[in-house]
Amino acid sequence: MDMDIKQIQDLIRFVSKSGVNEVSIEQQDFKITIKTNQPQTGVVTTTIPAASAENTVVPSITVTTPVVTAVAPQAEDTSKYITVKSPMIGTFYRSASPEKPLLVNVGDEIKGGDVLCIIEAMKLFNEIESEVSGRIVKILVDNASPVEYDQPLFVVDPA
Known part of the structure; x- marks a missing residue:
């Protein structure tokens, strides 16, 4: 080996x-x-x-390695918002490849099953699909950043 x-x-x-x-x-x-x-x-x-x-x-x-902390937004009434969290440890990507467009942006309307991001773990690229419908309010992770299991990735307004 x-x-x-x-x-x-x-x-x-x-x-x-x-x-x-x-x-x-x-x-x-x-x-x-x-x-x-x-x-x-x-x-x-x-x-x-x-x-x-x-x-x-x-x-x-x-x-x-540095410790990265994501802080939830402290704006208007955020209690109605849903946080989409990482299902695994890996590297967060906002597009399928560097030359492809971003999968989602702040303000985009999404529905269940839409691919929000890709998380690469041990050379495997995993499409992360939304389980909720709504509008992307905030993207909490920078492209090509490491993410932890259960780390918040997106804030979605389900309204």
Whole structure:
């Protein structure tokens, strides 16, 4: 099992967001352990045996990620609004690809079954469909941002 640095970084992000304390993957010639001992910090140790002692590589990477907090709008009577939340951990995208138009914008009318965004998790792109009808009042997450499970994504006025 050969992992490139991008796959290792994706794995670090996934583990740090999942709330798991430690993940260890071990193959015959490859071992990776990711530990999250402190909030929002992942430590990775990778050992790859080489043909001779001169070529042995033991990199250690420490990654610290910022904490992102979404605050609900404090405007007029927001009690009638419905919050659409993320069903999974991943990366939030507002369009199917960079050259495609945004799926929804503030002010758009939506109905149940409409695709609101895409969340990429472990190289899988998941279309997130609306379960409510109404008008998009606010989009709470920036494009290409990491999201947590149950994190608010959209505020919808069902009226």
